[in-house]
Amino acid sequence: MNDGLAPVLHAATAGMKAVVMAGGEGTRLRPMTANQPKPLLPVVNRPIMEHVLRLLRRHGFTDTVVTVQFLASLIRNYFGDGDELGMNLQYATEETPLGTAGSVKNAESELRDSTFVVISGDALTDIDLSDMARFHHDHKALVTVALKRVPNPLEFGIVITRDDGHIDRFLEKPTWGQVFSDTVNTGVYMMEPEIFEHVATGEKVDWSQEVFPKLLEMGAPIYGYIADAYWEDVGTLESLIQVQADVLNRQVDVDIEGFEMMPGVWVCEGAEVDPEAILKGPLYVGDYAKVEGGAELREYTVLGSNVVVKNTAFLHRAVVYDNVFIGPQTNLRGCIIGKNTDIMRGARIEEGAVVGDECVVEEEAYISSGVRVYPFKTIEAGALVNTSVIWESRGQRNLFGPRGVSGLVNVEITPELAVRLASAYATTLRKGEVVTTSRDVSRAARALKRAVISALTASAINVRDLEAAPAPITRFAIAHGDAAGGIMIHTTPADAQSVDITFLDERGADLAPGAQRRLERVFSRQEFRRAFPGEIADLTYPSRTLEDYSHELLRCVDTSGIPEAGLKVVIDTAGGTAALVLPTLLARIGIDVLTVNNRLDETVPTETLTEHMRALERLGELVASSRAAFGVRFDPVGERISLVDERGVIVHDDRALLVLMDLVAAERHTGRIALPVTTTRVAEDVARFHRVGIHWAPTSPDELTKAAAAPDVIFAGDGRGGFVVPEFGTAIDGIASFVRLTGLVARTKLTLSQIDARIPQAYVLRRSVSTPWAAKGMVMRSVVEAAGDRILDTTDGVRVVEDDGRWVLVLPDPAEAVTHMWAEGHDAESANDLLQEWAAVVEGAGS
Numbered sequence: 001m002n003d004g005l006a007p008v009l010h011a012a013t014a015g016m017k018a019v020v021m022a023g024g025e026g027t028r029l030r031p032m033t034a035n036q037p038k039p040l041l042p043v044v045n046r047p048i049m050e051h052v053l054r055l056l057r058r059h060g061f062t063d064t065v066v067t068v069q070f071l072a073s074l075i076r077n078y079f080g081d082g083d084e085l086g087m088n089l090q091y092a093t094e095e096t097p098l099g100t101a102g103s104v105k106n107a108e109s110e111l112r113d114s115t116f117v118v119i120s121g122d123a124l125t126d127i128d129l130s131d132m133a134r135f136h137h138d139h140k141a142l143v144t145v146a147l148k149r150v151p152n153p154l155e156f157g158i159v160i161t162r163d164d165g166h167i168d169r170f171l172e173k174p175t176w177g178q179v180f181s182d183t184v185n186t187g188v189y190m191m192e193p194e195i196f197e198h199v200a201t202g203e204k205v206d207w208s209q210e211v212f213p214k215l216l217e218m219g220a221p222i223y224g225y226i227a228d229a230y231w232e233d234v235g236t237l238e239s240l241i242q243v244q245a246d247v248l249n250r251q252v253d254v255d256i257e258g259f260e261m262m263p264g265v266w267v268c269e270g271a272e273v274d275p276e277a278i279l280k281g282p283l284y285v286g287d288y289a290k291v292e293g294g295a296e297l298r299e300y301t302v303l304g305s306n307v308v309v310k311n312t313a314f315l316h317r318a319v320v321y322d323n324v325f326i327g328p329q330t331n332l333r334g335c336i337i338g339k340n341t342d343i344m345r346g347a348r349i350e351e352g353a354v355v356g357d358e359c360v361v362e363e364e365a366y367i368s369s370g371v372r373v374y375p376f377k378t379i380e381a382g383a384l385v386n387t388s389v390i391w392e393s394r395g396q397r398n399l400f401g402p403r404g405v406s407g408l409v410n411v412e413i414t415p416e417l418a419v420r421l422a423s424a425y426a427t428t429l430r431k432g433e434v435v436t437t438s439r440d441v442s443r444a445a446r447a448l449k450r451a452v453i454s455a456l457t458a459s460a461i462n463v464r465d466l467e468a469a470p471a472p473i474t475r476f477a478i479a480h481g482d483a484a485g486g487i488m489i490h491t492t493p494a495d496a497q498s499v500d501i502t503f504l505d506e507r508g509a510d511l512a513p514g515a516q517r518r519l520e521r522v523f524s525r526q527e528f529r530r531a532f533p534g535e536i537a538d539l540t541y542p543s544r545t546l547e548d549y550s551h552e553l554l555r556c557v558d559t560s561g562i563p564e565a566g567l568k569v570v571i572d573t574a575g576g577t578a579a580l581v582l583p584t585l586l587a588r589i590g591i592d593v594l595t596v597n598n599r600l601d602e603t604v605p606t607e608t609l610t611e612h613m614r615a616l617e618r619l620g621e622l623v624a625s626s627r628a629a630f631g632v633r634f635d636p637v638g639e640r641i642s643l644v645d646e647r648g649v650i651v652h653d654d655r656a657l658l659v660l661m662d663l664v665a666a667e668r669h670t671g672r673i674a675l676p677v678t679t680t681r682v683a684e685d686v687a688r689f690h691r692v693g694i695h696w697a698p699t700s701p702d703e704l705t706k707a708a709a710a711p712d713v714i715f716a717g718d719g720r721g722g723f724v725v726p727e728f729g730t731a732i733d734g735i736a737s738f739v740r741l742t743g744l745v746a747r748t749k750l751t752l753s754q755i756d757a758r759i760p761q762a763y764v765l766r767r768s769v770s771t772p773w774a775a776k777g778m779v780m781r782s783v784v785e786a787a788g789d790r791i792l793d794t795t796d797g798v799r800v801v802e803d804d805g806r807w808v809l810v811l812p813d814p815a816e817a818v819t820h821m822w823a824e825g826h827d828a829e830s831a832n833d834l835l836q837e838w839a840a841v842v843e844g845a846g847s
Contacts, residue, residue, distance in 0.1 A: 018064040019064070020056075026070075029237060030039065038070075044302055048122050057085060059133075066121070067106065069095075069833070101205040114193070123231065126254060133465070138192040139165065141192075157832045159184065262280035276344075278294075283298070283301040286302075286304045289306060295310065297315050304324065317724040319337070321338055331349070333350060335349045335354065336354045342408075342412060344360070353371045359376065359378065364844075365419040366384045369387065374389060408497055416451075418448045423455045423529075435465045435485050458536060460537050471734035473545060475731040489501050496604075496605060561743065568592040569628055570631040572632070574636050575600065622649060623644050631644035639733065640734050641656075650754060652717050657679065665687060727833045771819040772817055779812070808837075808838045
């Protein structure tokens with residue numbers, strides 16, 4: 001503002017006060033106003049009302065009364081006493097809606113001694129209030145109404161004026177048959193205190209419909225000031241998008257925070273914009289936002305504070321509020337994204353769609369034009385959303401996935417979420433019960449576990465914290481103690497940016513589906529139990545858990561023959577928690593061991609498949625050079641193992657399952673072996689040769705655990721390096737599996753390669769096909785219909801058996817928008833032909 005102009009602007013408004021109307025609910029703006037008042041909606045990263053207050057201050061209105069009603073505390077908390085804006089703000093609260101006139105009457109005590117201006121806190125304008133004040137004083141008006149000519153007057157109050165500005169008629173929100181002018185009432189008024197004589201106290205009264213028409217009948221001096229200025233009533237979601245573009249186009253004179261790094265491209269303090277990002281202004285990047293290289297921001301895009309835009313994301317005319325994560329390959333056009341929302345990889349949000357605060361739009365979800373997603377909703381991966389998601393649960397995925405509750409650290413899985421999850425879990429238990437907690441070596445798991453422990457103890461649940469511990473030991477501690485359950489926090493396998501929060505029952509097993517649903521209900525309703533101060537629970541650290549585990553393991557598992565065999569084994573603990581227990585255990589079973597990576601490494605809590613294979617190759621070199629009997633590599637939490645034979649050759653997981661199965665069956669010659677339905681049917685040949693049976697189980701871990709609990713089951717494995725030792729426990733346990741394998745190899749006096757060589761070769765191929773959630777049922781029906789008279793097995797999914805013994809299994813993924821397929825043939829070519837044949841059926845039904 002020109003300092004020389006300031007006294008001129010302020011002279012006309014000297015001594016005047018202002019009233020900002022900020023009590024509206026903004027129902028047409030929902031879901032953006034579902035949990036915040038309309039005046040706080042940001043326009044280019046500032047609330048609409050802040051733009052209004054800055055306009056008032058520019059014209060000398062520093063003493064201002066704000067009328068509030070809907071979510072009034074949020075407005076008071078945001079603006080306070082107005083000191084940061086150089087103003088003096090007071091608040092007049094309506095207990096019930098009083099109308100446009102009644103709400104101003106409610107503030108009469110602050111306005112009765114001077115001329116005042118009334119202005120809406122949810123309309124954007126740059127009207128010259130100083131010139132309007134001069135007009136008001138020059139015409140000795142009781143009321144001056146700011147008027148604006150608009151092309152579509154249907155949503156506004158129409159006004160007819162004489163040549164001198166005197167108003168003849170008002171008509172609120174006319175039909176086209178009633179349109180007699182394009183001059184509308186902006187809701188900006190200059191008034192004299194005498195106006196209060198015409199407004200009843202404590203009643204709902206409207207200016208345009210009641211007070212002004214009555215004054216016109218009395219011949220009162222009511223004038224219309226036609227403003228040559230910008231004015232937009234932000235009453236719809238469309239207008240909320242439009243005002244952002246108008247600000248960026250400089251059609252309205254408001255302050256834009258930040259600096260113009262290139263014509264039309266505004267960037268705020270602390271923002272990071274990669275030089276390889278594509279920017280086509282006008283657009284706005286808020287403070288501390290981050291735009292990665294390869295992202296493309298097109299015209300009229302507005303990013304709020306702390307927004308993250310990943311590479312290959314595309315945004316055009318998108319209004320994105322604070323603390324939003326926008327993943328790679330996303331496409332956002334003409335939409336509004338509420339604060340604290342996550343838009344994951346490949347999601348697409350179309351023109352006019354609105355996603356409310358605190359939502360998650362998962363990978364490759366599609367939100368159609370005009371759809372409204374209300375706050376705190378989750379749109380499932382791959383979901384096609386054509387109708388608004390308001391109260392219904394449709395569009396919201398299950399909280400639990402195959403590894404518990406999983407997500408990106410500090411994006412999907414935050415400390416706040418961890419607290420809510422733990423509070424919900426505690427609410428399903430009785431006060432005073434015990435929960436065992438543990439984590440892997442990562443910093444993220446450590447931070448999240450602290451949040452979990454705080455929530456549990458605050459909910460009257462005692463916590464026994466094992467700190468960093470292998471998953472099998474956590475499960476053992478629960479199963480062999482008095483704990484009602486447990487919580488483990490681990491880095492997601494092959495994804496160092498994500499974590500899994502696993503909830504356990506009193507057996508140390510993953511929560512059953514029914515218990516998961518109960519926890520989900522408490523979580524979604526936020527009905528958390530809190531303890532009274534005297535009920536706050538204790539946190540303890542058990543000291544002998546590792547020793548108890550080792551003692552019980554060696555008592556239950558047959559280790560005879562190991563000392564006499566003189567075996568040498570190479571072990572790689574991968575820097576994980578297995579390193580905590582193996583030294584003590586190995587010393588007690590009498591085996592010559594070369595150990596690598598036997599330390600806790602918080603910098604590498606997991607590894608990619610490529611890194612895993614490289615580590616196995618290095619392990620193989622050590623095994624071959626040291627002439628060891630075999631090599632074992634543990635996963636970072638000690639649940640799964642990978643094998644290398646005596647030659648240093650990697651024994652892949654599917655073959656390792658057959659090798660261990662052969663060893664166990666050859667020694668027992670009785671009982672059953674539990675395997676998932678995805679396992680090669682070569683396993684039937686092995687079982688038949690050793691005169692044992694097979695129990696085919698569904699693919700979920702809890703189903704394999706249930707199967708392993710049967711008294712006649714002698715072994716179980718999942719084909720992914722996870723094995724169950726039933727004589728010790730029913731959970732997948734890499735440490736127990738290693739001890740059992742060592743005993744078996746010592747007693748059989750055969751090498752792993754010899755055992756592998758006597759097992760027939762298997763030809764099982766796998767493929768995953770993208771399938772929209774809405775099409776999964778149709779896909780499975782199509783598979784059953786296409787099977788015709790073939791043999792069907794519905795243990796898990798649909799397995800179709802051909803006449804020649806080949807088979808294909810079609811199984812929808814429970815957590816992602818894909819369908820998995822397995823096919824086994826007599827050779828690789830016949831398996832591939834079968835897989836392609838049925839993939840065409842799945843793709844045809846899912847398209």
